[in-house]
Amino acid sequence: MYIYDSVQKKKLPFEPIEENRVSLYVCGPTVYDDAHLGHARASLTFDLLSRTLKAHGYEVTMAKNFTDIDDKIIKKVKTTGKSMEEITSYYIERYLAEMEALGIQRADIEPKATESLDAIETMIQELLDKEIAYMISTGDIYFDTSKDTKYGTISNRIANDEESINRVEHNIEKRNPKDFALWKACKKEDNNCFDTAFCRGRPGWHIECSAMIEKYFQGNADYTIDIHGGGADLLFPHHENEAAQSRCATGHELAKYWMHNGFVQIDGEKMSKSLGNSFFLKDALKHYDGEVLRYYLNSVHYRNNFNFSEEDLRQSKKRLDKLYRLKKRIWPQKASLPNRLFKQSLLDAMADDLNISKALAAIDEMVAHTNELLDTNPKDKGLKKETLANILFIEELLGFGGKDPFFYFQIGIDHTLKTKIEILIKERIEAKENKDFARSDAIRNELTALGIHIMDTPDGTLWEKV
RNA sequence: GGAGCUAUCGCCAAGUUGGUAAGGCAGCAGAUUGCAAAUCUGCCAUUCACCAGUUCGAGUCUGGUUAGCUCCUCCA
Structure with a gap:
């Protein structure tokens, strides 16, 4: 496998610290608000990485943290009157539910900052002892x-670089402008503090990741983990600081490889809370199925910026629809083994720094080819079994295509409407048998108005929600 | 101001070590269909922002220009 390392800025052959095992740490969200599409992209990227590594035979241990102590959370405590615990547990639950809707596999370890204070304290103490950290008044x-x-x-x-230094408002007691806080002492009237040997307070943002990685992973003499991931905006200062803390506290480097995903943009600009152009995942999920959203967000290489548009999303859905139409043609069936060449082409594509475009192209070709074969020989059982196995492999590696194909085309249709559709289709079949095409077309128009597409096949009339 | 990324068909988007432009959507033609839809077949970039250079040969390398974006402040 090859992966792109953002520190060396090139694709490197992936060689884990320990043969066949991979330790992966991804920076998770600060839980003070709903997740937006950018959080989804980051999660999706490393979900894809983890699935790809597993499919290549690696045993993956992935950790993703929740930052549940932070200025913004405390601010929310003050504005809502709720406790920190209430706020963070609410958003963690939301986050996990939304990520599940996107088909993201849970991390093996999901540490919270509040549950890692022991490790944080140990690391800060270590840095104090080595006189790399210092306390101000x-x-x-x-x-x-x-x-x-x-x-x-x-x-x-x-x-x-002086210009950037001037832009940062810095404490006069700091020794260097770039020095950053490891621990923030408790201010009066602040209840969200924790006791430590040095003083009552709370951790800075960067220390938690370093401490948690140290707590959960062993590593070797050179590195603690194989891959550290996160959004491209975390490269500086967050990851720079993490690396510095860990290096100084432990004497070896934090991660062997660093991977960063690109941004989700709206109209060519980064989606962010400060710009006010955030698109919350919960709102997107109201309009689109999680699987469709996953397919769309994953359709662009993870390092590129992703310009979100509903028009593109609809185009993208049509591509996924074709896979499910093929699945309908072979449904129900028992899976045999996936086609060897097909499976290998997907694995090869993903092994090249997650080249999803190549993988999707291979899927499109498999779909077209299989349809062609089924056109000439609709009852080829062996082909059907193999095709279902192909699709199961797609689901395992890329996380889509796993639904019942008939259900897929009926998402968002309630029982009443479904009954109505079925009655109309029955009436239309009768009209067709009587060669009453005017009536039959009128019914089809009625269905179209309901957002339902129908298709007459040798096996009967099928319908889909548009 | 400093650092970096990107620029490929109407739209989305691939393109390892330079060797003669994947795939999808849309569009056109045909097969199929009562007509559609779906499916299949064929067509759809002598050209890769622009200029110059290296080379037998460059989307791919070098230099420059232009445009967009990101980081340097919380951020996925």
Whole structure:
């Protein structure tokens, strides 16, 4: 397998620390609000990575954290009057449910910052002991970036570019402008604090990831984990700082490979809360099935920016529909084994830094080819069994195509409407048998008006929701 | 101001180490159909933002230009 490393900025052959095993850590959300499409993209990217690694025979251990201590959460506590625990557990639950709708497999480890305070405290203490961290008069603890000679090597940033320094409002007691907080001392009237040996307070943003990785993964003398992932916006300062803390505290590098996914954009601009153009996942899921959304969001290579548009989403859905139409033609059937060449073409495509476009093209070709074969020999049982196995493999590797094909085309149709559709189709069949085509066409128009497409096949009349 | 990414058919989007442009949507023609839909077949970029260079040969390498985006502040 080849993966693109954002630190070296090139595709590298993937060689895990331990043969056949992969440790993967992905930065999860700060749980103070609903997830937007950008969170979905990040989750989808690393879900795809994890599935691909597994399909290539690796045993994957994936961790994804929840940041549940943070300024914004505390702000929400103040504005809502709810407890921190109430807020974070609510959004964690929402997040997991929405990700499940997208077919994202749960991480093996889902640590929360609040449950990792022991590891956080240990690491900060280690840095204090080594005099790499220092406490200022308020009790805040900072990381001294000048003590780390490798600081800046993750994001490839030259230290001391003055312009950027001027832009950051910095504490006068900080030794270097780029020093960042490891621990924030408790201020009066603040209840969301934790006791430690150094002082009552709460962790800074960056330390939790380093501490949790150290807590859950072993690594070797050079690296703690194989792959560290996250959104491209986390490269600096978050991942730079994580790497620095871990390097200084443990004496070895945090991750062997760093992977970053591109942004979801709206009209060519990054979707973000500060720009006010966020598209919440919950709203998208009201209009579109999670699987359709997954297919669409995964259809562009993970490193590229993704420009979201409903028009593109509809185009994308048509492509997925074709797979399900084929599945209808072979349904129901028992799966045999997937076609060897087909399976290999998908594995090869994904092994090339998750080249999803190549994989989707291979699927389209398989669909067209199988349809062609079924046109000439509709009862080829062996072909049907193999095709179902192909589709099951698609679902395993890429996370779509797993539904009952008839159900897929009926999502969003309630019982009353379904009964009505079935009655109309029955009437139309009778009209057709009587060669009353005017009546038959009138019924078809009625169905079209309901958003239902019908198709007459040798096996009877089938219908789909548009 | 500093750092970086991107620019391929009407739309979306691939393109390993340079060797003569995947796939999908839309469109056109045909097979099929009572007519449709679905499905299949054929057609659909001598050309890859622009200019110059290296080369027998460049979308792919080098230099420059233009445009868009991102990071440098919380952010997936």
